[in-house]
Amino acid sequence: MNILNLIRIAFKALQRNKLRAFLTMLGVIIGVASVIAMVAIGQGSKQSIQTQLSSMGSNMITVLPSSNVAGGARLGGSSVQTLTIDDVKALQKQAANISFISPAAISSGQSIFGAFNWPTTIYGVSPSYLDIRQWELTDGIPFSEEDVRASAKVCLIGQTVVTNLFPNGESPIGKIIRFNNLPFQVIGTLAAKGQSSFGQDQDDVILAPYTTVQKRILATIYFRTIYASAINESASDAATDEITAILRKTHRLRNSDENDFQVRTMAELISALSSTSNLLTILLTAIAGISLVIGGIGIMNIMYVSVTERTREIGLRMSIGARGIDILMQFLIEAIMISITGGLIGVALGITSAKLITIFLSWPTLVSESSIILSFAVCAFTGVFFGYYPAQKASRLDPIEALRYE
Amino acid sequence: MSKKILELQNIKRAFIMGTETVHALRGVSFDVMAGEFVTIMGSSGSGKTTLLNTLGCLDKPTEGVYMLDGVNVGGLSRDELARLRNRKIGFVFQSYNLLPRTSALENVELPLFYNSSVSYDERKQKAIKALEAVKLADRLDHTPNQLSGGQQQRVAIARALVNEPVMILADEATGNLDTRTSYEIMALMQELNQVQGKTIVFVTHEPDIAAFSTRTVMLRDGKVVRDTPNENIRSAKEALASLPHSDDY
Ligand SMILES: Nc1ncnc2c1ncn2[C@@H]1O[C@H](COP(=O)(O)OP(=O)(O)OP(=O)(O)O)[C@@H](O)[C@H]1O
Ligand SMILES: [Mg+2]
Numbered sequence: 001m002n003i004l005n006l007i008r009i010a011f012k013a014l015q016r017n018k019l020r021a022f023l024t025m026l027g028v029i030i031g032v033a034s035v036i037a038m039v040a041i042g043q044g045s046k047q048s049i050q051t052q053l054s055s056m057g058s059n060m061i062t063v064l065p066s067s068n069v070a071g072g073a074r075l076g077g078s079s080v081q082t083l084t085i086d087d088v089k090a091l092q093k094q095a096a097n098i099s100f101i102s103p104a105a106i107s108s109g110q111s112i113f114g115a116f117n118w119p120t121t122i123y124g125v126s127p128s129y130l131d132i133r134q135w136e137l138t139d140g141i142p143f144s145e146e147d148v149r150a151s152a153k154v155c156l157i158g159q160t161v162v163t164n165l166f167p168n169g170e171s172p173i174g175k176i177i178r179f180n181n182l183p184f185q186v187i188g189t190l191a192a193k194g195q196s197s198f199g200q201d202q203d204d205v206i207l208a209p210y211t212t213v214q215k216r217i218l219a220t221i222y223f224r225t226i227y228a229s230a231i232n233e234s235a236s237d238a239a240t241d242e243i244t245a246i247l248r249k250t251h252r253l254r255n256s257d258e259n260d261f262q263v264r265t266m267a268e269l270i271s272a273l274s275s276t277s278n279l280l281t282i283l284l285t286a287i288a289g290i291s292l293v294i295g296g297i298g299i300m301n302i303m304y305v306s307v308t309e310r311t312r313e314i315g316l317r318m319s320i321g322a323r324g325i326d327i328l329m330q331f332l333i334e335a336i337m338i339s340i341t342g343g344l345i346g347v348a349l350g351i352t353s354a355k356l357i358t359i360f361l362s363w364p365t366l367v368s369e370s371s372i373i374l375s376f377a378v379c380a381f382t383g384v385f386f387g388y389y390p391a392q393k394a395s396r397l398d399p400i401e402a403l404r405y406e
Numbered sequence: 407m408s409k410k411i412l413e414l415q416n417i418k419r420a421f422i423m424g425t426e427t428v429h430a431l432r433g434v435s436f437d438v439m440a441g442e443f444v445t446i447m448g449s450s451g452s453g454k455t456t457l458l459n460t461l462g463c464l465d466k467p468t469e470g471v472y473m474l475d476g477v478n479v480g481g482l483s484r485d486e487l488a489r490l491r492n493r494k495i496g497f498v499f500q501s502y503n504l505l506p507r508t509s510a511l512e513n514v515e516l517p518l519f520y521n522s523s524v525s526y527d528e529r530k531q532k533a534i535k536a537l538e539a540v541k542l543a544d545r546l547d548h549t550p551n552q553l554s555g556g557q558q559q560r561v562a563i564a565r566a567l568v569n570e571p572v573m574i575l576a577d578e579a580t581g582n583l584d585t586r587t588s589y590e591i592m593a594l595m596q597e598l599n600q601v602q603g604k605t606i607v608f609v610t611h612e613p614d615i616a617a618f619s620t621r622t623v624m625l626r627d628g629k630v631v632r633d634t635p636n637e638n639i640r641s642a643k644e645a646l647a648s649l650p651h652s653d654d655y
Contacts (some may be wrong), residue, residue, distance in 0.1 A: 005519045016507045212528045319464055320565070321492020321520040323485045399464045403503070 005232035006326070010333040015312075023303040025342035027295030028379050032346025033353060035375040036290035036367060040354035042281025045367035049273045052195075053266055059233055060132055060266045061098075063087075063226040063243060078221075081222035082251065082260045088126075088226060090250045099231045100128035105213040109166060109180035113172075113207065122155075122179055122206045124213025132229045140173045140188030143209055151211040155184040158203035159192040171196035179206060182216055213290065236265040264345040267281035285371075292375065295342070296382035303335050303390035314394050315402025335387020337379065342381035347372055409603050410473075411460060411573060417470035419628075422485035428642060430456040431467065432628035440572070443599040443606045445616040448625035454609045457625065457631040460466050461607060462495050462575045463487045475572060492520050496566025500574035502558045504565075510537060511546040514564045521569060536564040540594060556587035573605040574598065580615055586649055589643055592618045593642035618642050 014021045065082040077112075088103045105124035110117055123129070127142055133235075143154050157165070157172060166172050172186045184206070193202040214220055230239040240263045247261055307314070314327055350372075354365040410537065411509040430453045438444055438459045459465035460472060462572055472479045473492060482490065491497075492615050496517075514533040520523045537543055540560040550558050561577060566574055576595070580588035595620055598604045608619060616622045617640040624632035 002522055005522075007520060012508070219449065245611075312503065313505060316505070317516070317520075319462070319486065319491060319497050319503075321488050321569075322515040323488040323637070325485075326488075326520060400459055403464075 003329075006329045006333050007337070009330050010337055013330070013334055014337060017306075019390040020263075020302065021338055023208065024299055024338050025201075025345065026337050027298035028292070028342030029295075029346040029349060029383065030119075031288065031292030031295040032375045032379050033350035034268035034291055035378075036347060036350025036371050037353045037365075038284035038288045039281060039371035040350070040367045041357065041363060042277055042284055042364040043368050044354075044358070045362065046274055046277040046281070048364040048368050049255050049277060050270055053270045053273070059099075059229040059236065061228045061230060061236065061243065062264045063228070063247070064262045064264070065100055065222075065224075065254075066262045081220070082222055083223040083226055085223075087247055088223075090246050091209075091226070091243060093229055094246050095239065095242045097230055097235045097242050097388055098228045100131045101226065101228040102126040102132055104129070104212050104225040104227060105197060105218055105220065105222075106224045107158060107180070107213060107217050109217070110162060111177055111179045111255060113165040113175065113177040116167065118161060119181075120161055120204050120206055122208055122213055122217065124208055124210035124217075126210060129207065129247050131228045135193070137188045138191050138192040139171065140186070145206075148209040148211050151215055152209055153182065153212060153216070154187045154189055155179070155208040156188040156205050156373060157186055157204040157207075158190045160204040161206060162189055179208075180217060184208060206239050209400050212358050230265070233267065236267050240265055286317055288375075289378070292378055292382065295337070295379070299338055300386035300390060301334055302338075303331060304393070306334075306388045307331060311397065311402045311405035314397050315399050315405065318397070318399035319403060324395040327334040327397075328391045331391035331394050332384065332387050335391065336383040337376065339379050339383025339387070343376045348377070350375075383388075407471050408439045408441055409438045411442075411475055412607075413471075413473035415471040415473075416428050417457070417460060417467045417472060419453070419460065419465070419654070420468050427590045429628055431460070433470070434628070434630055435470075436623060436630060436633055438605060438607065440605055441599070441603050442621055443595070444623060445619040446607065446609045446619045446623050446625060447611055447613070447616055450612065452625040453626055453628040454611075456628075458575055458577050458607065460616050460649075461468075463490050475535065483652050488520075492517060494572050495568060496563075496569065496571040498566050498574065498579045499561050500561070500578040500581040501515075501561075502524060502550070502582075504561055506551070507509045507549055509547045509549055510542060510553065510564075513550070513561055514568050515569055517563045517569045525545065533564075536568040539560070539567060540564045543644055554587075555583055556590060559583065559587075559591055560594065563591070567604075569600070571604075576608045577607070578609055580610065580612070586646070588612075588615065589646045589649065593646055596642050616621040618645075 035181070062228060063083065082101070085103065088101060091098060092101050102125045104119060108119070108121045111120050127144060127149055128144055137156065140156070142156065143152065147154055155177070157177070162172055165177060176183050177186060178184070190203065190205070190207070195201055210223070216257050228243065230236045243263050244259065248259065251260055253260065317327060351367050354367050355364050359363045409516055414437070415435050417431055417434045418429070421428040421430060434457060446457060448454050456465065460467050463474070467479065474490065479490070505516070511533050514536050515529050518529040518532060519644055534543070534546065537546060540563050542557060542560055542564065545553060545557060545605070550561070553561065580591050583591065592615060595606055595608065599606050610616060617636070620639060621633070621635045
């Protein structure tokens with residue numbers, strides 16, 4: 001008996017019991033679809049984290065103040081103040097692996113233009129900040145070192161601030177806006193960057209010289225953060241070591257002292273976030289995989305029922321010349337057809353639901369070919385594995401006993 | 407001139423049921439020539455079905471030699487037996503054993519699926535021819551539940567014929583049917599036997615059915631107690647014609 005005949009026989013048998021075949025398939029369909037959708041969600045979030053982080057500048061290094069253990073109590077990062085302009089200058093002079101550096105003094109407050117106002121955040125930075133963040137201007141010019149030295153009241157505004165303070169579409173360039181009652185002249189607008197991977201609107205920002213923010217708004221000599229960029233991505237680690245060494249010196253830390261600052265590279269952040277999303281992918285896939293196995297057990301269950309129910313049919317087929325192997329193949333192919341058809345429907349459903357998740361929940365998804373191939377292979381294997389036992393049982397029946405079966 | 411198609415030498419079949427042993431056949435010996443129409447008779451439990459299953463290579467005797475068409479069946483493997491059943495034997499059962507929800511045509515095609523020398527087109531043609539032979543050419547697409555008992559049995563006979571076997575084995579093939587339909591089936595059997603020269607072994611316990619055959623073997627308690635050729639063979643066609651035309655109750 002050739003394979004085509006077997007497929008035809010199996011197909012006819014399934015056709016005789018369409019609803020049951022479909023219900024059996026359902027387990028596999030859901031299993032495969034959820035594997036594909038889950039992996040798509042995991043991969044999608046991983047990819048979007050990576051692209052967003054690298055849009056922030058993949059060479060970026062962040063220095064944050066932190067408390068060294070003093071009397072056993074650790075203070076929260078934002079309440080400690082250890083970074084000053086001396087640190088920035090020392091780094092600028094001594095660090096060979098750094099191409100740009102900018103301090104940041106940060107304050108939130110209310111911005112006002114005419115009748116419009118908008119709560120936002122002002123970043124007091126140096127002109128290099130735009131290079132570090134790889135940030136373009138859509139209009140106007142950046143502020144200069146001269147503006148920094150003069151603590152000039154000039155600013156660059158992000159797109160969210162533009163839409164909220166200038167909703168009528170007039171050009172903000174040259175206009176005077178107020179931030180916490182301090183007037184600033186808008187000299188440029190920043191290109192849109194969208195949401196960061198932490199869900200923060202990167203365009204809801206005003207950039208101004210750090211001297212202006214430090215003196216006129218915060219009245220402090222400290223910085224919240226120092227941003228730097230390594231000369232290239234592979235220099236990140238060297239730059240980190242360099243920064244650490246320089247800052248320990250300027251902070252006069254003894255060998256036994258802990259750092260009173262933290263140095264973070266973007267690469268670290270990317271890998272940390274990727275590993276969380278990898279874990280997420282693994283967990284989701286494991287759950288989906290379990291449902292695939294349950295689908296397989298469903299097939300086995302139905303095939304057993306089917307073999308028992310069709311004992312007389314098996315007896316008849318044997319009496320008209322079917323060999324054991326023919327019966328085995330018939331039931332095995334039936335099981336494989338169920339699992340493969342279910343797998344195909346599951347693949348389609350998985351891809352569709354990934355798309356729908358993106359459309360309706362706006363979660364990023366990425367349907368990977370490997371997840372399709374893998375889940376399809378697993379489900380075909382499931383068919384063979386779980387179909388084999390019942391099929392073998394059928395093939396070993398004694399023809400007379402099978403014919404007599406009530 | 408006609409050759410031996412079946413040769414049974416001291417066939418015994420015992421079923422072991424726990425501590426008890428049931429001797430269904432206790433030493434059966436007879437030959438069947440090609441072209442014979444043999445009925446096997448006997449009371450219930452005398453071993454008719456067991457004997458027929460042995461002839462049909464569905465069951466192996468515990469003892470004795472069974473030659474089918476010159477081949478010693480005892481030495482064959484399971485797969486070789488399956489091939490033998492497929493090519494040389496056509497089985498007809500009391501309970502028809504058609505596949506439910508499957509058209510008459512597909513039911514008849516079934517044995518050809520297990521015969522790789524038959525192509526797809528041939529399969530259909532042969533099945534149609536077999537159904538024509540049992541006068542069911544107009545019922546190809548009917549499923550068993552759309553057919554009468556007699557029609558279902560004719561489908562089963564078509565299925566037995568489709569692979570052009572040398573021998574047809576029937577186990578109480580008329581057991582579930584009324585007299586008229588039984589005679590119709592017997593007329594068909596006689597035609598197959600006389601026109602096509604098929605060897606037929608037909609189990610029944612109705613003497614008037616046995617009258618249509620050429621020879622009757624009587625079993626009792628697993629032994630042949632009588633084996634007689636039939637002197638005046640009744641024609642099923644004539645018997646059918648002599649039945650009252652239609653019963654008005
Ligand atoms: N599979 C089996 N296991 C045990 N005993 C069996 C089996 N098959 C048949 N027998 C026994 O063998 C004997 C002969 O049975 P068989 O079916 O051949 O009788 P039969 O002549 O066909 O009867 P009937 O006319 O009622 O069909 C019976 O006593 C029966 O109980
Ligand atoms: Mg019987």
